[in-house]
Amino acid sequence: MEKFVKAFPSKPLTWPRGKQWALAGVVGSGNLEVLFERNPKTTDQMDCHVESSIPGYKDSWLAALGDFASNYPVGGTKVTIHDQGADPIVVTFRLRQAYDHLLKKTT
């Protein structure tokens, strides 16, 4: 198991009213789950907590997460990931999916 915490600079997210969290994906082979939550301590960074069953790919993780934080305004969020061997494109896809759920009006 590989575990790490890392913050990435990002533009502030405008939180939709009434939304506290959003979830995407599932912990299954080649897949992962992503939980976006509010982080009141910051407005200009995305705090990431990653747990992956496959060790040794921290560089790829940092690249995928850093890319997302610079492409989308997600400052002020805490992102927790439970991974079971998703490849970087699936990581990006799930992050984007959770982000979309967060911005939608209904849960």
Next chain:
Amino acid sequence: MSCSNLFHEQTARQRIASLVDPGSFTEFLPPPARVMSPYLPQLDIPVSFDDGIVIGRAKLGGTPLYLAAQVGQFVGGAVGEVHGAKLTGIIKASARDSIPCVFIAESGGVRLHEGSSGEIAISEAMRAVFECRAKRVPTIAVIGADIGAYGGMGILSTCCDFRIMTEHGRLGISGPIVIEKWMGKQAYDSSNRALVWKTSGGKTKFLLGDADLLADDDAASVGAAIKKLLSKSAPLTIKSVKARQQELEKRLKTFGKTTDPDAIWKVLGIKNVAEASLATATEFTALAKRK
């Protein structure tokens, strides 16, 4: 969270969202609560925020109900200690508040990584179902995903007042691979999907009377089936248990030596098996000569 309209392709959360009255669902112990398995990390296996089950309260056509939906993609929807406690809790809440309980099963049974706790959890859930049944509070199992309901979840489903299945759902105790391992590939070929679904799939279970209603593979049809049963309950008495035992003995006598599932369909009133295999739930229900 809409993606697919097919019930068997939806996630647990999508199933709930597409079934219940819009905005009526309140989740208990949602992902941010992080009530997760204490055992999986010890085995170096990743955990899930909801431990593979979504529980909460909602309304269906204005009627309040307690709901649980299993996440089949997370360790096969298997029941661990936390997962089982959430399931038991929601069924107990039904008994306490006299509000119907619906669970959408998608599980291979007990989670082997936490076997003893999982077994205990299933038996606690069964006890909770019987608490509901003693009070005549409806308990309904919905089985509409390919994983189906096997092992402890198969038993729990059959403890309920009613079972709703789609043709994608499967119901049993030992799963196909387990049967093959015990009996041999010649006796039961688990890679033969037609055989597997003809023996444990929704249509066959409906014909045999193990499923009470057959629904189409969409939330509207499943929802309509739930509505039909929400105000009903099946009596659980010595008489009803004995009658059920007799039915099963009769079934064993009639079909115990049958090797071809199609022959069972024919005896149960299906004249054209090929046509019935493709029939919708409504058409199939009309074809089936069930008592």
